[in-house]
Amino acid sequence: MLEKFFNPDSVAIIGASRKEGKVGRVVLDNIREGFKGNIYPVNPGADEIDGVKCYPAITDTPPVDLAIIVVPARAVPSILDECGAKGVRNVVVISAGFKESGASELERECIEITKRHGIRMLGPNCLGFINTYSDLNASFSGSMAIKGNIGLASQSGALCTAILDWANIRGIGFSTFISLGNKADISENDIITVLSEDEKTKVILLYLEGIKNGREFMDIASVHKKPIVVVKAGRTRSGAKAVSSHTGTLAGSDAAYTSAFNQSGVIRAASLEEMFDYGLAFSCQEIPSDNGIAIVTNAGGAGVLAADACESLGIKIASFESKTIEILRSSLPDAASIYNPVDVLGDAHPDRYRSAINAVINDSNVNGIIVLASPQAMTDMKGIAEILVEADRASSKPILASLMGGEQTVEGEKILSMNHVPNYPFPERAARAMHAMIAYANITARVYTSPPDFDADRRSVEDILNRSRREGSRRFGVECLPILEKYGIPIADSMVVSTRDQAVKVADSIGYPVVIKVISSEISHKTDVGGVRTGIKDAQELRVVYEDMIQRIHRYMPGARIKGILIQKMLENGREVILGMNRDPQFGPMLMFGLGGISVEVLKDVTFRIAPITEKDAEDMIKEIRAYPMLLGIRGERPSDIGAVKETLLRFSKLCMDFPEITEIDVNPMLVFEHGCVAVDMRLTLEE
């Protein structure tokens, strides 16, 4: 739908200017520089600009596919209205002075007008965009991008200019280069959609400070067909503060971003440099079919650094097949290392590199190659580069190079760059790029399944929540356990009573030992005020303990209204786990799982997923916590029922999806046994 937006046949520049250096002139000049379509400057005060016929208003031009607006902010709404009347469906608002400087109202007005007319809008407060394949520089950037197959969108215009300048000097090319500005309408979600369909684009790079619609982002990114690499700024407290003072974007929780990126197969880069290191690899090399790589080097030390980097990232240093080792043994000098990393030695001529590369590239355990070269006395860097190009052409396995040096590598680097073999100045960066490619291979191998569905008594949960709400409180405790039960999650046998005699009656029927817990909206940490008593062995003890609890609470929390006392079967020897949900502003319900006790409280050994989760997600959550071996059973202990935990997670996910009015749930503890698991206590918060 946005194809014409980034591939227009005709462009109007509203606010085109005669005055050199003014944005309205720079944009016009940039467009005229290469664009072959029709160009219509609009300026009521000029008949022509630099020989191009000028129109007094957008209503006066022939029909246009795209309008670039560079008028002062306050004039933008009326211009948008004119565009709408004229039938212009695509606009770029370069003008600043909107939400980013406090004028949110003005921005909202623009959004309404574009909605009304069915206009798609890039910006406001953006640099514009570049489409190298239609030679269109629809931006006020000083320089045009080089043609290439990287599609890039950035939420920061200033970073756009820096990136473009940086990329040009390195010969890094783009298909489309987009400044997102305030994302009042067009956002990363539209960009991913349009670039996924764009045949000139092989990889999508995004610099984002926030995500406009997290849920939609995940849906769109999940079905993508190309690698998406994101730098998400504002991942720390300081960074998030800087983001919000910068663009007013609400950052949301970084754990939620991390989960969302993982779940939807988006690769996160830790820095701009890393984003380009990855982008370069994706833009010109095939995706490896699996983990397992070979390293070929003429410098032992460089091979060690690469091997270190690979292993610490989880890249397998392939074990060669015996035929490979034989070929290497017969074709390399005795002193060479014929195992992985292959050291062809400091005096290696290009043909020795060729023998080594040919041998390892045909090894079925090798799915990618990192080739290193240090400029030594006999080293012919140009020749080595040519060998790499030759090998790259002959094989579909990815080849990444690290020609290390300066003056002496320049020629080789040029050959690699012209022939689309990525080169990195240091071996560790080549290893990281290879790691991103292997990560993407795993992503493409994923089978996306739908979250499973379960029978659930939704209606009863609604009733419970409505009843609770009517009581005028937002926070509830253990008395909400039946909500879980309605979704098929086993809960401890329990009942709420309001007298001592009822308590004894209930306990007699459940069977001793029992636990009793106070229910009160005013008491959020029951244990601290003696509101939980465990291991009650018989009716006699129960009477004493019940009375004592009521008195203590009256004494220490005189303001607390006791809604009742919960009598619960006491369960022993289960392993404690915790399930939680927190609603993230960007992505919705974020589920948490971890072992209870010290693992959660002290070690924060927990894992997150955005709901709804699939069976695979649930399995992964359980396996991801560091304390997972505890669930498997260590030191001869019996294993916990992981299947039951998995099913509980899936049912919990469904519950959280079904009731958006629940903003927080903690099931803590849930006890897991050798067979089955049981929720024992919980807290729940409803939205205000």
Place this chain on the structure above:
Amino acid sequence: MLEKFFNPDSVAIIGASRKEGKVGRVVLDNIREGFKGNIYPVNPGADEIDGVKCYPAITDTPPVDLAIIVVPARAVPSILDECGAKGVRNVVVISAGFKESGASELERECIEITKRHGIRMLGPNCLGFINTYSDLNASFSGSMAIKGNIGLASQSGALCTAILDWANIRGIGFSTFISLGNKADISENDIITVLSEDEKTKVILLYLEGIKNGREFMDIASVHKKPIVVVKAGRTRSGAKAVSSHTGTLAGSDAAYTSAFNQSGVIRAASLEEMFDYGLAFSCQEIPSDNGIAIVTNAGGAGVLAADACESLGIKIASFESKTIEILRSSLPDAASIYNPVDVLGDAHPDRYRSAINAVINDSNVNGIIVLASPQAMTDMKGIAEILVEADRASSKPILASLMGGEQTVEGEKILSMNHVPNYPFPERAARAMHAMIAYANITARVYTSPPDFDADRRSVEDILNRSRREGSRRFGVECLPILEKYGIPIADSMVVSTRDQAVKVADSIGYPVVIKVISSEISHKTDVGGVRTGIKDAQELRVVYEDMIQRIHRYMPGARIKGILIQKMLENGREVILGMNRDPQFGPMLMFGLGGISVEVLKDVTFRIAPITEKDAEDMIKEIRAYPMLLGIRGERPSDIGAVKETLLRFSKLCMDFPEITEIDVNPMLVFEHGCVAVDMRLTLEE
């Protein structure tokens, strides 16, 4: 002592060659290129080389300070002998064909000869060295280094050439540039010593694959007066394997290296690029006096990236004093962000940068500044660079820059480089370099204290060990607890018995409940064979359990010789911790500390130090484990006696230092109470 080595007045080249391109000729040409001292080529087959008088043997030349040897490996020993006879005290052996290719014997022979004559030797199998301040290129490197204040030594010659080529193109200068080769004599320890005294050197960079004498390295590095930045290759299993196939260096444990670097104040870089990023900062900026930095940017996004990088590294984004905020408010436009990061906006001219930098540099919460600039329409990169140089001259606080871009930053980069303001292409790299500087500030602030001494009954421990050794075994168990007691570490009340009646007698006197444990060299996991029984309440139970244990062991481990049964007071309610020691081949006794149970077994939540440790080390060990809050007491639990744990660690350290014949000890568990701690079980291994 090595000053003359790297600063000779006269140099002989033994093996100088007439033939262009041969190493013996390249070295001669390189030395002649700039060196002003006397040069004596030695070659029995030539009268002169390229107009320089040639000598038939080193014995024929005038006295020389340094001899460079480039003859075939097998001829090296006799040449070294001649050098010794001649009185040459410094030699560089460039020749390869020694330990690295299996000829360890030949290398040992060379070492003996140099020892005998008091010769210091660099290499063999090295590139040589460069001293830029005496214009001496005593290497066969194709290019000379630029003058600067970085001292570098590399264990890989191939990386030397790559680094030099890389550095030259970037204008990065060196005082001394040393290829270490096989380190048969001169090692990193000598280099640190000599470069620490060298007034031309401000920072020492090391690429190492192993360390020759770990203990000495720590001693030397600890008293250094300059930042030392190390890339230690071979930190992973694959890397270590590659190291050993590369240079035959035994890698040792990476945890030991990490501890050794930390304890001796050496900064470890994760990659060569990082080493240079750090080196650049140290080479031309002052060390910040404390944590806390300011970020100044003309691009909000870049500021966010820098803030993210800083916070995730633990760099404080300083809160400005109110006077600073006032100055910023009055001197910057309304839309600017006057909090940290300071955003001077995209249209900022250099003078706006000046106002911002001047304001924040005078803030007492600011100890360093990172300045970012993106090339936007109005940006004068050159002007901004000049402002940075001006600010750098006026202040002793470190300033790191990140001019982001390509073409448009070239001029600015040049100005910064010429004026010694470090520039990084991306903000994250500037942040990492700042982090290294702050880490070094903390290192210099450390007060190095000696490990405390304690009274200890060393003689008794010797007796126990000798007795144990006489029994012909290397592995011992709980019966060794008295060893700890002799070093003042409290142990559980216990005694070894060999009959049931003795057992009852002992238990009666210790007091019930008791624990009994079998003692047998053949049984290393007592619990698995029923060799530990706890909670024995009285004599009657003890008789039954004792008999049962003996029978079980006879049945399940018929080959196990029972040396006795240990009767121990049963202690309850203590928190389990574990103390361990393993002897690292490079660094000696490496101590381990952690909480017992799941923390050690599953979560590997342990911390290491090389012994001997100081009081500060012991405190840090306890605080470093993630489960530390457990010792402080969570959820209203009573705190554990951390002082007692600390003293135990220090006494344990002394024990490990005093008895090098002990290769391994595990004290597991030690129980910590609110007051005091007690060792309950242990294992000990003696060297073979």
